[in-house]
Amino acid sequence: MGVVAWIVVGLVAGWIAHAVLGGRGGFLGNTAVGLMGAIVGGFLFRKLGLNVMPDVWGNLITATVGAIIFLLVWRAIRNA
Numbered sequence: 001m002g003v004v005a006w007i008v009v010g011l012v013a014g015w016i017a018h019a020v021l022g023g024r025g026g027f028l029g030n031t032a033v034g035l036m037g038a039i040v041g042g043f044l045f046r047k048l049g050l051n052v053m054p055d056v057w058g059n060l061i062t063a064t065v066g067a068i069i070f071l072l073v074w075r076a077i078r079n080a
Contacts, residue, residue: 010034013063041066
């Protein structure tokens with residue numbers, strides 16, 4: 001996937017994570033959360049031996065799960 005595709009996947013994943021968990025999010029915030037989620041999700045899925053299809057939908061699922069986990073950890077650290 002190209003850089004633009006990763007940004008779009010990151011934006012959508014960040015938006016879904018904010019929709020699931022609530023809270024504020026703008027274009028840059030959702031994109032950052034989604035891109036961090038892609039990193040976190042990719043790392044966790046690889047460590048757990050979970051394989052997803054290497055297409056846009058698989059990347060979106062991985063990034064969304066990672067973004068939700070990232071937001072939960074981020075909020076726990078920030079509110080501690």
